[in-house]
Amino acid sequence: MLLSPRRQPRAVSKVPYKVLDAPELADDFYLNLVDWGSANILGVGLGSSVYMWNAQTSKVNKLCTLDDDTVTSVSWIQKGTHLAIGTGKGLVQIWDAEKARRLRTMTGHIARVGSLAWNTHILTSGSRDRLIYHRDVRAPDQWLRKLVGHKQEVCGLKWNCEDGQLASGGNDNKLMVWDKLSETPLWKFSDHTAAVKAISWSPHQRGLLASGGGTADRRIIFHDTVKGSVINEIDTGSQVCNIAWSKNSNEIVSTHGYSQNQIVVWKYPSMTQVASLTGHTYRVLYLAMSPDGRTIVTGAGDETLRFWSTFGRRPGTREDGDNGGRLADLAVIR
Incomplete structure (x- = not known):
């Protein structure tokens, strides 16, 4: 019987291609x-x-x-x-x-x-x-x-501009979805058992919302905001500080706190790990993605910003110049 070769997960560089010094970057969740x-x-x-x-x-x-x-x-x-x-x-x-x-x-x-x-x-x-x-x-x-709506500090906010829905996360462990400019939440999700800062809408599937819980929770939960239901969840093993969907592929990146301070790239919907990136010595509280969706930057209370080439380019776009060189050159934001 002929076995088709297993597709190898793509290689993601474990080393940031750039590190910037960021004095006074706060270690505040x-x-x-x-x-x-x-x-x-x-x-x-x-x-x-x-x-x-x-x-x-x-x-x-x-x-x-x-x-x-x-x-x-x-x-x-x-x-x-x-x-x-x-x-x-x-x-x-x-x-x-x-x-x-x-x-x-x-x-x-x-x-x-x-x-x-x-x-x-x-x-x-x-x-x-x-x-x-x-x-x-x-x-x-x-x-x-x-x-x-929230009973404690609002720590996460993300608009889904396509559908005009706002997701909000609070220190009250609640995730709420608000439709357009309505003053009453469309959905209230109470599945998390810790603060909800990490929130991201899928750019690939309508009404698919990912959220991550803090230290007492550690889970990423996927919600269907059309039906108001939970689709899936995964225990990541550590505080979830941020989540972002790849713009270019059906993948998601999460950043974490105690105990590994890691950055994880996941395949969706299987939630198999594509890569786990370490290097920050404090919890990875900050995450942003480049406009072309190929690079992420992470920040932490170790006062560094680290740039990682995590995602490929969008299918159908040409390969352009490298985004900043491969050597981890240390510069200072100041």
Whole structure:
């Protein structure tokens, strides 16, 4: 009987191709301090300042330093160079990063803003005050809708812009799905037994939402937000800090805390491990993906940002120049 050869899992480099020094990168599970924008610029919150690293040129620029406040979240608008910054005092600032100009400061929250998510001109903010605000950045009002649902800090927010659904995760172990600008959740999932920071919508399958639980939970759970049901779950063995779907393949990457501080690439739906990447000496609290979907950057309280070539290119796109060289050259964001 002829046996077809087993397909070998593709090789993923176990070494980051670039390491950046990031002094003062906070070791705080509830913050979201790293985001990679469509213009190929990485925004990073360090202490009271925001720095920008241009992935094309490797140049670092300081965007701003807050007066008597700290940066608790950063998020790029989907298309363009507007960057939203959440602060420790509960403010949301919007900056034109290209012109290095602050456009406006928005109020509403009375505690730190640890999560931000854009859906075109709607900017959504989540806070330790347990509230979620939808803001129309074109309108003069401070906010458009107030969402009351979580009983503790809101630590994860992700829009599914295709379907107009927002997923929110809280320190109350709840995952909620909100439809459009509705002030009542469409679904409330109570499956996790620890804080839900890690949230990601599949770009390949409608209504497929992945979420990850903290130290007391350790699971990645897959939800069907069309039916409001749980599809599958896997115990990862450690705190789940972030999740992101590959844009180019049916794979998912998760980053972890205690005890291995690892980064894992999984095949979906089998959830077989494609690769496990180690190197961070603190929990891997920050994760962002390059605009072309081939590279991820991870950040940790060890004050490093590490760049990994985790995913292939999208089928049908040509191979272009290497994204920054293969040597782990140490530069400083400052």
